[in-house]
Amino acid sequence: MAIGVLKEKGRKYVGLPEFARVSGQLVSELQLEQQRGTVTSVPDERTIRYYLAEGLIQTPEEKQGTASVFNYLNLLQLLTVKKLQAEHLPIRKIRELVAGKSEQELETLLGVRGPSGKNTEAKRYLESLLAPAPSAPPTETVAAPPQQLDASPHSWQRVEIEPGLELHVRSDYAPPATTGKTRSLLERAIHRLRRLRD
Amino acid sequence: MEYPKVEVFTTRAKLEAGREQTVDVLIRITPPALSLDHSTRPNWKGRPDLNLSLVLDRSGSMEGEKMIRARDAAMFCVDQMLPSDRLSVVTFDDRIEVLFPSEPVTNKQAMKDLIARVTARGSTALHEAWVRGGLTVSERMLDQGINRVVLITDGLANVGVTSTDEIVTQSMGLFQRGVSTSTIGIGADFNEDLLMPMAQSGGGNAWHVVEPDDMQHIFQTELEGLIAQYAHTVSLSLIPADGIRIVDVLNDFDLTETGRYRLPNLQAGSPFDIVAQLRVGAEEIGSQMRLLDLRLGFTPQDAKQAEVLKQAHTIEFASQTVVENSTVNDEVIKAVQFLMNARARNEAMKRMDAGDYAGAEAVLGSALSATRAACASFAAMPAVMEECASLQETSMSLKDRLKDKMSRKKLAYAAYTRQTTGKLDQ
Numbered sequence: 001m002a003i004g005v006l007k008e009k010g011r012k013y014v015g016l017p018e019f020a021r022v023s024g025q026l027v028s029e030l031q032l033e034q035q036r037g038t039v040t041s042v043p044d045e046r047t048i049r050y051y052l053a054e055g056l057i058q059t060p061e062e063k064q065g066t067a068s069v070f071n072y073l074n075l076l077q078l079l080t081v082k083k084l085q086a087e088h089l090p091i092r093k094i095r096e097l098v099a100g101k102s103e104q105e106l107e108t109l110l111g112v113r114g115p116s117g118k119n120t121e122a123k124r125y126l127e128s129l130l131a132p133a134p135s136a137p138p139t140e141t142v143a144a145p146p147q148q149l150d151a152s153p154h155s156w157q158r159v160e161i162e163p164g165l166e167l168h169v170r171s172d173y174a175p176p177a178t179t180g181k182t183r184s185l186l187e188r189a190i191h192r193l194r195r196l197r198d
Numbered sequence: 199m200e201y202p203k204v205e206v207f208t209t210r211a212k213l214e215a216g217r218e219q220t221v222d223v224l225i226r227i228t229p230p231a232l233s234l235d236h237s238t239r240p241n242w243k244g245r246p247d248l249n250l251s252l253v254l255d256r257s258g259s260m261e262g263e264k265m266i267r268a269r270d271a272a273m274f275c276v277d278q279m280l281p282s283d284r285l286s287v288v289t290f291d292d293r294i295e296v297l298f299p300s301e302p303v304t305n306k307q308a309m310k311d312l313i314a315r316v317t318a319r320g321s322t323a324l325h326e327a328w329v330r331g332g333l334t335v336s337e338r339m340l341d342q343g344i345n346r347v348v349l350i351t352d353g354l355a356n357v358g359v360t361s362t363d364e365i366v367t368q369s370m371g372l373f374q375r376g377v378s379t380s381t382i383g384i385g386a387d388f389n390e391d392l393l394m395p396m397a398q399s400g401g402g403n404a405w406h407v408v409e410p411d412d413m414q415h416i417f418q419t420e421l422e423g424l425i426a427q428y429a430h431t432v433s434l435s436l437i438p439a440d441g442i443r444i445v446d447v448l449n450d451f452d453l454t455e456t457g458r459y460r461l462p463n464l465q466a467g468s469p470f471d472i473v474a475q476l477r478v479g480a481e482e483i484g485s486q487m488r489l490l491d492l493r494l495g496f497t498p499q500d501a502k503q504a505e506v507l508k509q510a511h512t513i514e515f516a517s518q519t520v521v522e523n524s525t526v527n528d529e530v531i532k533a534v535q536f537l538m539n540a541r542a543r544n545e546a547m548k549r550m551d552a553g554d555y556a557g558a559e560a561v562l563g564s565a566l567s568a569t570r571a572a573c574a575s576f577a578a579m580p581a582v583m584e585e586c587a588s589l590q591e592t593s594m595s596l597k598d599r600l601k602d603k604m605s606r607k608k609l610a611y612a613a614y615t616r617q618t619t620g621k622l623d624q
Contacts, residue, residue, distance in 0.1 A: 087493075087506075089456065097455065108374065109455075112503075122336035122345075122375035129329050129368055174371030177399040178452045181363065 004029050005079065005112045008072055009103075015067035020045045023078045030079065030112075043078060056081045056095055076106035083110060100159035104171065128172050200230040202428070202464060204492060206511040209530045215483040215515040220445055223474045223511075224530045225436075227494065229428035231467035245425040246499050247343030248283040249300065250275075253331035254316065255351035255384075257291040261318035264352055264384055267410035271350075271417040273310045278421050279303040283343075286334035287313060290327030291320025292357050300338040324355035325365055328379070335377050342500050344424050345377045346402060352384040355392065362392045369400035378402040378430070380420055384410070386603040390610045398452075398618070401430060401463065406611040408604070428466040429496035431504065433458040437491040441479050444490075448473040448537035449617045462618045464496060470619070471533045481515040489513045528576045535572045536585060539565045540616040543592075543609040550606055555596055562593040588612055 005026055013019040024042040043051075051057045057077045062069035077098055084094045097109065159167040176182040207224040232245065252272050260268065272287065279285055281304045287297040297312050331347040339345055359365060369379050379400030381393040384407040397404035403423060405416045434451075435458040438444055449472055451459035464470065474490075481487055494507040516524075542565035549558040566589040573582045592608050595601045 084456070087456070093456075122339060122372060122377045123333065125371060125375050126329050126332045126336055130326065172371065174367050174374060175455070177366060177370045177395070181367075 005076075005110065006107070008075055010072060012062075013070040013075075014064050016045050016048060016070075019068075019070040019074070020048055023048075023075055026075070026079060027082050030083075030110075043082065048078065051078065051081060054091065054095065056091070056098060073103055073106070076103055076110065077101075080106050080109050100157075100167075102157045102169070102171065125172050201505075201507055202227050202229040202494065202496070204228075204494060204507065204509050206489070206492070206509075207527050207530050208513065209527055210521055210524045211527075212514045212516040212521055212524060213478065213481070214518050214521045215485070216480050216518075218480050219478055221476045221478050221489075222530055222534050223476055223489070224527075224533045225434075225472040225474065225492065226469050226529075227461075227464065227472070228469040229464040229466050232426060246427065247340050248279065248285075248424055249335055249338055249340045249343055249345045250279075250284070250424075251286045251288060251300070251331035251335045251347045253288045253290065253327050253347055253349045255291070255322060255324070255327075255353060256289045256316050256318050257320050257322045257351075257353050258318055259353050259387065260384075263410045265316070265318045267413040268350055268384070269313055269316055271413040272313045274414050275417055275421065276303060276306050276309045276313070278418070284338050284340075285309065286331070288327055288331040288334065289316050290323050290330075291318075292323050293320065294323060294327045294330050296330060296334060300334045321356055322351065322353040323357035324349070324351055324353075325359040326357075328365070328369075332372055332377055332379075336375075339376060342502075344427060344499070346424065347372075347377060347379045348382065348402075348420065349379060349393075349396070350382045350384070351393070352388050354387070354389050362389070362395070365392060366395045366399050369396045373399065373401035381405070382407060382413075382416060382420070383607070384413070386607060390607050394610060394614055398462075398614075403619075404611070404614060406607055408608070423463075423465060426466040426468070427463055427499050429464040429498045429505075432461040432464055432494070432496040434461055434472065434495070435459070435493045436474055437493070438476060439488040439490060442489065443477040445475040445477050448475070448534065448541070450541070451617075458493075458495065473530075473533050473537050483515060483517050485515050486512055487515065526575075528573075528579075531572055532576070532579070532582065535569050536581075536616050539569060539585065539589065540613040543613040546592075546596075547606055547609045547613075550596070550602065550609075555599075559593050559596045562589050562596070565589055566593065 008022070008026070013022055020043060024044075027042050048057065052059055057074050060068045060070050060074060062071075080098050080101075081094055084097060089097075098106070101109070157169045157171070159169060161167060176185050205226045205228070207226065209222055213219065213221060252275065254268060254272060256265065276285065281302055283303050284300045285303050286300040287309075289295050289297055297316065298309065301309075303309070328347060328349050331349070335345050335347055354360075355365070372379065379397060380402030381397045381400075382405045383390060383393045390406070394404040403420060405420065407413050407416055433454050433456075436444060436447070447459065449459075451461065454460050459472075461470070461472075476489065478487075478489070489511045492507075492509045492511070494509075495504055496507075497504045542561050546558040546561045549555070549561060566586060569582070569586055569589065570577070573579070576582060588608075592605055592612070595605045595608070
């Protein structure tokens, strides 16, 4: 069932009605918690417009005539919003969770990552960890910047925090494991930003 | 599909009416026992297939008893596995060697012969060895089985990547991609602040082998745990009813991205205890009230998609006399006390790190008295006796500076098991 979503990868949907139709099908196919008592309405065009206005779905840049062309990322955004709504998260929190997420991350949030996808993914991930060829002798921990000459197949995603400020996130980046680590990461980020200003 | 059972207990079945109070709530999750019933799960063989990599430290410090026991334990592991499972062994010191890549466990003797030849030498390239072990697993990923690296070491990562944060983050990254990591630390000289978080964020278990003799027992428990794994990626949200507030969750869980409590893997048939403290307002005698809603999210081992189990718990209010004459639930008292003791152990560890040994001893001393007082009416229960003995023993060993490293590890692992497995015994 979940694999139905993955099949949509790379597809485009011309116009809001088409996008609403496909996503509607998937919402009921995925039974986003409907079975267990939560009412989840199938997204109609009006709901999708609302999501677009609220920034929950990224506004498509591509157009065919006057019709917007929606893509797989938009679809994942919509499905994830539906799923999180079914979990009763407030819109503000949902926006935080969905905004700027890559296809991969949204697939994970949705819980539709197929195991075959995971397979190569785990391997690629580990290979990327070995990438900066370990220099044999035990070296003192040098605080040198990561000097990857990027031979490895990483993709980068740009996430806009606010106008003029972007984060670049490598595809194999794993977010901090604990709230404590998140906090220390934020502190480091703030520190770096302050240095720019001074 | 058979769902886990979620039970909610309070110290007494009813709450006293007419006053505001803090209530200890024990939430017990019991996954169904392993079943061989094919009618409900046609593809189920009784246990998941295993795809394991043993990553074995052979650095100089392993020499002697530790190396012998580690080899024995690895061979024991081979014996316990089925031909439908896969195993690889990676050994490491400053060099990393794939002793054999991931293979079905069909020729057990050949595997054991190779393991028997591993001897101790060199320093500790822990990180790269872990990555290599992960690679052998990831090349043969099992869709519905368990893909796991078991890292066995007695030392500190001193070659290659050595940053704890980096390794722990990577362990989580690998788990998110389907391969979990367990760690087995031997003796007193490894880094518990690396191995415990590595297993916790890596979706596996952390074990401490105090004496080389314990190794086989630990291996057995790890294997049994793998075989009995019922679900992974487990999370819980607690939503108190209006007017009720969560004061504390004593297990000190990490939070998930969506703000839920991140729980350990669920083991078939073994209950897992969570204690929350709720602040409840004054209610009238005889009134019934919803206390909280629970949502347990988990991915069953033989399924691809996450499941969500929802449950609500209501409670009745009664007069003071009725409540005082009702039976006390010892399980709630014990669960609260043991989790408080886990915190005491972490606190003692902090004081140790700050050089305040007397303070650490005092913290454990008061935990011991508190346990004796709280559990007085069921003091003969084996778990209580064991807990008191453990607190006493660690408190004693704090007097000896030569035992510091071992004392700290005992504190760390005892706190960890109480908060994440609900069991005392590793």
